[in-house]
Amino acid sequence: xxxxxxxxxxxxxxxxxxxxxxxxxxxxxxxxxxxxxxxxxxxxxxxxxxxxxxxxxxxxxxxxxxxxxxxxxxxxxxxxxxxxxxxxxxxxxxxxxxxxxxxxxxxxxxxxxxxxxxxxxxxxxxxxxxxxxxxxxxxxxxxxxxxxxxxxxxxxxxxxxxxxxxxxxxxxxxxxxxxxxxxxxxxxxxxxxxxxxxxxxxxxxxxxxxxxxxxxxxxxxxxxxxxxxxxxxxxxxxxxxxxxx
Numbered sequence: 001x002x003x004x005x006x007x008x009x010x011x012x013x014x015x016x017x018x019x020x021x022x023x024x025x026x027x028x029x030x031x032x033x034x035x036x037x038x039x040x041x042x043x044x045x046x047x048x049x050x051x052x053x054x055x056x057x058x059x060x061x062x063x064x065x066x067x068x069x070x071x072x073x074x075x076x077x078x079x080x081x082x083x084x085x086x087x088x089x090x091x092x093x094x095x096x097x098x099x100x101x102x103x104x105x106x107x108x109x110x111x112x113x114x115x116x117x118x119x120x121x122x123x124x125x126x127x128x129x130x131x132x133x134x135x136x137x138x139x140x141x142x143x144x145x146x147x148x149x150x151x152x153x154x155x156x157x158x159x160x161x162x163x164x165x166x167x168x169x170x171x172x173x174x175x176x177x178x179x180x181x182x183x184x185x186x187x188x189x190x191x192x193x194x195x196x197x198x199x200x201x202x203x204x205x206x207x208x209x210x211x212x213x214x215x216x217x218x219x220x221x222x223x224x225x226x227x228x229x230x231x232x233x234x235x236x237x238x239x240x241x242x243x244x245x
Contacts, residue, residue: 155192
């Protein structure tokens with residue numbers, strides 16, 4: 001089911017119906033990263049121009065800026081999952097409605113999260129992702145742990161973020177957590193796909209839209225399996241149940 005879900009999401013991301021949202025998502029992601037870059041560079045520039053050590057040894061200025069540029073670039077790379085979470089919270093309902101209408105026309109539509117709640121949801125996960133990835137960044141200088149820590153942390157965080165946003169259109173928060181726990185292996189594997197995507201330059205910019213579409217398909221697939229197993233008596237607000245074709 002996971003392979004079918006990934007293929008379906010990949011087709012959706014570049015489909016005409018989602019193309020406009022994809023470009024808006026990429027633009028917002030780049031804008032947020034650029035804003036962070038400007039703020040950090042200004043702070044670092046202020047530090048360099050006011051620090052006594054730099055004033056006494058001008059040669060350190062160029063060296064420090066070189067190291068700062070590399071460090072800021074690396075920092076933005078580690079910030080990308082957090083930014084992705086914020087962007088996903090903003091666009092998920094638009095993506096979900098298009099995917100549901102295209103692939104599951106016979107199913108009732110999910111209930112869109114209130115705009116403020118969706119943004120707060122994304123900010124909450126963004127803050128959590130930022131904290132976890134900060135720890136992963138500190139492990140950068142530990143051989144054999146750095147990339148592994150980054151990958152594992154984001155596989156978990158991204159699976160949780162995107163699945164809860166997608167399933168939250170049908171379930172209340174407690175039910176979403178229960179469903180995620182029941183299918184934790186499948187959901188985590190989907191998060192690993194997103195974590196791999198985050199590691200690929202340029203392609204990582206499509207993570208919010210791809211992740212949203214993939215988790216909508218995954219949620220539908222899990223509900224179809226639930227019905228096929230005879231567990232239709234679930235506490236869902238609406239019935240869902242067609243497999244990804």
